[in-house]
Amino acid sequence: MAKNKVKNWQIQREMYYPYEEVRPQKQFAAVFDINKCIACQTCTMACKHTWTTGKGQEYMFWNNVESKPYGFYPLAWDVKILDLLGPQKWEGKVYKGNTIFEAAPKGQVAQGYIPEEIDWAHPNIGEDEPSGSIDKGDFITMPHKVWHFYLARICNHCTYPACVGACPRKAIYKREEDGIVLVDQKRCRGYRECVRACPYKKVLFNNTTKIAEKCIGCYPLAEQGHQTQCVTTCIGRIRLNGWLHTPDKPDPANPVDYLVHIKKIALPLYPQLGLEPNIYYIPPIHVPLPYLIQMFGPDAANAVAAYKNAHKDETLLGALTLFGSTEFWSAKFRVSKGIVTGYGEKGKELVKVPLKEPVFIRPFHDEKLQVYRHNIT
Template sequence: MRVMSQVAMVMTLDKCIGCHTCSVTCKQAWTNRAGTEYVWFNNVETRPGQGYPRRYEDQDRWKGGWELNKRGNLKLKSGGRLKKLAQLFASPVQPELKDYYEPWTYDYENLVNAPASDDFPVARPKSLITGKDTKIEWSANWDDDLGGATEMGHLDPVVEKLRKDANDRIKFEFEQTFMFYLPRLCEHCLNPSCMASCPSGAIYKRTEDGIVLVDQDRCRGWRQCITGCPYKKIYYNHKSGKAEKCTFCYPRIEVGIPTVCAETCVGRMRYIGIFLYDADKVTQAAATPNEQDLYEAQLDLMLDPNDPEVIEAARRDGIPEDWLDAARKSPVYALAKTLRVALPLHPEYRTMPMVWYVPPLSPIVDLLKEQGHDGEDPENLFGAIESLRIPVEYLAELFTAGDTELITDVLRKLAAMRAYMRDITLGDEPDESIAEAVGMTGAQIKQMYRLMAIAKYDERYVIPAAHVEDAHNLEEIGCSLDVDGGPGMGQTGVFGEASGRPAPVAVENFAALKARQRGEDPTGNDQLAGRVNLLNWDGNGTPSGLFPARIGQGSEAGEDAASLAATSSNPGSRPDQGTAGADGAR
């Protein structure tokens, strides 16, 4: 056994409202550069739908992920090493820009500069690739909210498969009957096929936290990884000629704060925590013969952080105590392994993905409600899960390689939680038989409810910071004085303002965000030691030092009033230039 830790994410799909905030914030943070216009490290898909890039799940065409060869060994679906090298000069199954979409902007300038005429000036769409006029025909979420499903719904590879299995009996009624959102990002797989496809060996998995990254210096643009990834979550930057992918916001994770997509999630549907896993058994688990057993095999890799044997092995393998502690409190471990409600996306790709999903019960509840039934009654819900085969089969194709029994079990657990907790909310005795019907105890249901419904920031994100001994290895070199409340915090050294080494931006952001998320004062004034970081200030409150104090207010009023008087007597300077430093430029 070789214990390694993996930062992982769980998304509870019932809570996704499809607002795309995660995608937008991620794009602003990571892919708002030339060459990555079409790239969305995080995107939200409406299912049923084709997804982004179009029909990426059709592995007969795209050849992503792994398959087993005749001897039962793992083999890249797109071919072995020699075949890959032979195809190096023109990758046969790489998606083109039209499979993603042609990014565009609008000619806004024309609105202002157009000469006077009888017609209103228009802002024409311009391609960001050619710079010429373009026709907008597709985007990363063109089929949002089932847009065009009646015409294009059959192009969803999962729908296609289900229809084939059902001999075309399924007509398009089911697009009208259920819909849910599926936010997707890089899965940070345990057995990544992008990595295996990379001829240069530029893609690597970090031993400390399992984050999969592309070494931009070693990537040579052979673009085999794009074919290799079955989720199509690694992209080619057409300006730099290098592959880029979701970084799991590693600079944030390293200082213990969640990814941007999770931080900004409106529905609070994302959970981040760590798994301990047995690195020696990964390949063996990924080579499990039956696709439907891959889920169990993947769960078996996840080690119990309370098991003394695991703890001993983890210590031997150099996992720090605070990481072990975090593993015990990990919300992702609880949802995936203890409660067994989180499932991997497309386990049949054999990549052992580390972003897990709690499948949505809402399609079923919505249906019941539409039909005038009580959507929280356990009898109704359990009955509906059994009888509404199409949503269940669809979810099974996504999360369990088609095993409907497993997905039914999970949905029944979610249904049981609703029914069980309703009794408590209404002040009735909880009905333990509901919990027993799904093989759980009342306490477990309450734990699940706590985690899924009311978990606070600290419970949703249990992220141990990169270890102190490793500080010198961090992207930005930390200062040894940067202990909580120490002189290094807030960028003030022992010789007063701005002395000492500058604090790394990540540390400063961390301090500010921590203060905002956890402190009493939403502006985090006390932690910021009177300093204002305009990059962090979101308009929330009035951090001290940002505005001059009103005259006659507070203890500093005398000094401030004097300085205000000084500025107002000088018409050349503006009074809003701040009072942060006593020796401010005046």
């Protein structure tokens, strides 16, 4: 397996990867707005009911929502890989440290580890655990001194998947048509090299079928132009699926391109690991910047500022309003006269949503029905 230099735009440099740079025709991507997530786990259950109800999948969650900084699934997944990598450095927007491929131990494809069985046994461990203890009176001071937030996670369908690179049987592949990463259920022999290599720990071992399984990006839905189960069922409307272009040719009318490349408000999860993950997060605005930079890279400060000013930016507001407004993939969007319109791939209008819900004030006493209303809006 010869090592190749590939371009990773998220770390603004070339890096080593076991295979050549081959980008799919379209790249499956999604934006998750962390600020709106309430960890209701509807996405988790939607995914579970759709895909992982089989034997051997009892503790398998392709989608999970964990509390940060102390929630994990599997236990300590991110702090472990960060610890294995050791302190690394960003210089401006260029990552000067080692990716997991560059930090690979002798004879291995990537730096990594296999979690223990028990590490997967508590999918919501550390739920609502804040960053520190709360002193008397702290709860009335603003901003709050302690913080936590909810991190919803699925497979990142990375441009440079570590699972693909590590599989000695080439049993994992990235689909040319949409960039969805899949484990060939017939070819896999359960070596768990992918489980070891994936830093996000989103390839899971099924001890009944004795092979690896992972999030399939709801490809049967994606092929029909439907957004994934976890996206469409989100009651907080924090998610949006979209096809992502590379930053050198972004489409400003594509909502995901707009959020990721134009406004740079949605950021990759641990870009320093070097996989070019394709689930983008709008970072939580109340979390200390050093933590956000560690988790989302050097653009975190700008993203937080842009989000705080979103109410002044009609286009941005329009893109954010599309979240949860349609079950179809919006290829393009347009904002005009306070209304955002989502369009399908062939330009078909999918949905029209007002940026601000119109307010109707009804009288306290309804003459026609002869009733009193307490809720008058």
